[in-house]
Structure formats: structure tokens, C-alpha cells
Amino acid sequence: MGLDYCTELVENIVCIDTGYGRKGMVAAYLVRERERAAIIDTGTYDCAPRFLEILDYYGIAPANVDYVIPTHVHLDHAGGAGELIRQLPNARLVVHPRGAPHLIDPTRLIAGTSVVYGDDGFRERFGEVVPVPADRVIIAPDTFTLTLEERTLVFIDSPGHARHHFCIYDAKSEGIFAGDTFGISFREFDTDSGAFVFATTTPPQFDPDAWFTTLDRLLSYKPRRMYVTHFGCVENVPQLADQLRDSIRTFADMALTLVNMDDRKRQIEERMLSDLIRGLRDHGCTLPCQTLEALLAMDVDLNAQGLDVWIKRHAKPAHTSRSE
Numbered sequence: 001m002g003l004d005y006c007t008e009l010v011e012n013i014v015c016i017d018t019g020y021g022r023k024g025m026v027a028a029y030l031v032r033e034r035e036r037a038a039i040i041d042t043g044t045y046d047c048a049p050r051f052l053e054i055l056d057y058y059g060i061a062p063a064n065v066d067y068v069i070p071t072h073v074h075l076d077h078a079g080g081a082g083e084l085i086r087q088l089p090n091a092r093l094v095v096h097p098r099g100a101p102h103l104i105d106p107t108r109l110i111a112g113t114s115v116v117y118g119d120d121g122f123r124e125r126f127g128e129v130v131p132v133p134a135d136r137v138i139i140a141p142d143t144f145t146l147t148l149e150e151r152t153l154v155f156i157d158s159p160g161h162a163r164h165h166f167c168i169y170d171a172k173s174e175g176i177f178a179g180d181t182f183g184i185s186f187r188e189f190d191t192d193s194g195a196f197v198f199a200t201t202t203p204p205q206f207d208p209d210a211w212f213t214t215l216d217r218l219l220s221y222k223p224r225r226m227y228v229t230h231f232g233c234v235e236n237v238p239q240l241a242d243q244l245r246d247s248i249r250t251f252a253d254m255a256l257t258l259v260n261m262d263d264r265k266r267q268i269e270e271r272m273l274s275d276l277i278r279g280l281r282d283h284g285c286t287l288p289c290q291t292l293e294a295l296l297a298m299d300v301d302l303n304a305q306g307l308d309v310w311i312k313r314h315a316k317p318a319h320t321s322r323s324e
């Protein structure tokens with residue numbers, strides 16, 4: 001009998017429920033190749049012991065984990081990276097060039113995240129963020145490739161959700177580890193029509209145009225499956241990509257029509273929630289409204305914050321900030 005928070009996918013890829021938030025919310029992946037392994041996305045600091053248990057279950061010594069690879073530095077993806085690097089003696093952190101400085105010295109990352117969640121909210125949600133020693137960091141620019149024994153991983157710069165995001169193409173499984181760039185697709189929303197996907201417009205770097213270009217690039221690899229962090233493996237990739245494009249467009253348009261409203265964030269939240277519930281009903285989802293609201297609450301809040309930040313920037317002429 002397997003561990004109840006692991007699902008074996010194809011080609012020695014294991015989907016791990018990190019246990020962050022609720023069950024089925026934040027995934028990470030273990031990729032095994034012969035005796036070696038890589039971990040893609042990490043959950044938060046508190047999730048680290050679970051990874052060690054999983055390695056033990058699969059008979060992989062901590063010294064045989066070569067890479068820890070957060071898709072981007074949002075803390076549900078990268079918060080546990082420093083602690084894992086501390087516990088896995090030979091592992092190196094593989095990170096986007098824009099993300100690397102924030103995991104080597106997380107001060108600004110913690111400050112920025114505290115703006116979104118508040119100081120207390122930060123501690124409660126993310127616990128600690130352990131810095132990663134610079135000499136254990138591999139920076140992965142666009143098209144960088146890495147080998148894990150026989151397996152080749154290709155890193156694809158993926159702005160749209162965040163500018164410090166890459167996706168990872170795994171030719172062996174014809175799949176892409178997509179982090180948040182292929183949207184959110186909770187398994188609770190699966191119906192006879194398949195998976196349901198929507199955009200995650202988390203602050204502060206949502207960029208719809210960049211995202212459309214990124215999606216075209218990801219699809220050019222002709223992936224058969226996407227491994228998303230929220231949550232698991234989805235197939236029917238071209239069809240879901242269309243759904244995601246619609247969602248990005250709908251959310252951006254929603255924010256644009258509300259640009260002059262005083263209580264813009266609240267209005268975005270209300271409209272987004274009803275739009276998503278309507279979409280789920282059309283998709284054939286029969287879960288009670290209250291359940292849907294509970295499953296969507298956190299993302300609707302974050303998405304509304306992200307759109308609010310985006311619209312402020314969008315409304316300003318000739319924005320030239322080059323930070324991040």
C-alpha cells in the first residue's frame with residue numbers, strides 16, 4: 001500500500017500532496033531516475049518532513065537527491081526549498097535568474113509576501129524561510145537543460161503569472177511541470193467534461209500578454225500532459241490551454257471595466273466568484289454553492305489583489321520599472 005498523499009503518475013513521476021492548506025491544494029513532484037531523484041516545487045517549510053518520508057518510502061537516500069527545483073519563488077512553491085537543501089546534502093537548488101537572489105537572501109521575499117498576507121498571516125501560513133547558500137544554487141536561464149541520469153529537463157522562461165517563473169519540459173514523459181503557469185485545476189472540479197482550469201493572477205506580476213506568449217511556447221513542445229501545482233496531472237492540453245486563455249482574458253477585462261471604482265478589489269472578487277461558479281455549473285459541476293465558495297475563496301482573494309495591482313500599473317502611462 002502506498003503513502004496516501006502520493007500518486008504515481010507516468011515514467012517514475014510521483015505527485016505529492018504537500019499537505020499545505022487543505023488536501024488537494026498544493027502539489028509537488030518527485031522525479032526518479034535510477035537511484036537519483038529531483039524534487040519539483042516544495043510546498044512550505046513545514047512540508048519538508050513529508051518529503052523525507054517519501055524518499056525513505058521509495059528507497060532514495062537523501063544524498064541521492066540531486067536537485068530541488070521550485071518553479072518560481074511564491075512561497076507555496078519555494079518556501080520549503082531552503083530547508084530541503086539543508087536536509088539533502090548533495091542537492092542543488094535550480095532556480096530562475098530572477099528568483100535566485102530571493103532564495104539566497106529571503107528578506108525581500110518575506111517582506112513582499114507579508115504585504116499580501118500580513119505579518120501574522122505570513123508566520124501562520126509559511127513558517128520559516130531558510131536561506132539557501134549561494135554555492136548550492138544553479139541558475140537556469142531560458143532553454144537551460146539539466147540531466148538526471150538518462151532524463152533531460154529543459155527549462156522554459158515563463159512570464160505571465162510571475163516573471164521569476166520557469167516551466168520544465170520532461171521529454172521522457174512528454175509533460176511539462178507548469179507550476180502556476182497552466183492555471184489552477186482542482187480535482188474537485190473534474191466532471192464528465194474533464195478538468196476545469198482558471199487563471200491565477202496573484203500579485204504583483206500578472207501580465208496577460210506575456211502569459212499568452214508563454215502558453216504558445218509551452219504548446220510548441222506538444223506536451224501530452226501538464227503537471228500543475230494546484231493540483232496534479234492534467235491532459236487534453238490544447239483544450240485546457242484555450243480555457244485558460246479565456247480565463248486570463250475574462251479576468252483582465254473584468255478588472256479593466258472596474259478601473260474607476262472605489263471599492264474595485266471587492267467588486268472584482270464578487271464578479272470573479274460568480275463568473276467562476278457559473279463556469280463550473282456550465283462545466284457540469286454539481287457541488288453545493290457553499291463548497292465551491294470555500295474551495296475558491298483563497299484564490300479569488302489573491303486573484304482580486306493581483307488584478308487590483310495590475311490595473312493600477314496598467315492605468316499608469318509609460319511604466320518603466322525594471323525591478324524583479
Ligand SMILES: [Zn+2]
Nearest residue numbers: 074161180202
Ligand atoms: Zn505563484
